[in-house]
Amino acid sequence: MDALGPEAHGLGAGRDGRPFYQALLPETWGIILLAIVAFLAGLHLGWLDKTKDAFRSFNWLKTGAGLAGIIIATLLIGSWIFRGPGWPGSPIRITF
Secondary structure, eight states, rough: OSOOGGGGOOOOOOSOOOOOGTTTHHHHHHHHHHHHHHHHHHHHIIIOOOOOOSSSSSSHHHHHHHHHHHHHHHHHHHHTTOOOOOOOOOOOOOHH
């Protein structure tokens, strides 16, 4: 047990600070799964859900939630595709 406790690592993070799904899936599959969930949630919230208007701007909010889900999925997949091999050396550490 570390000194800060498990709640200091954020929601859904294990003791080592990694998200919960990384214990089950490789990093690539975790990103793809997250993008699929965001895309399907955006599609459902924005267009497939047939909930009637509760107030005047409800349709705008539904469409905004749908677009947000699709944009998040696009950013996740796009950043994964365009990620390069990285720097082959050790990371730069600046200390004062």
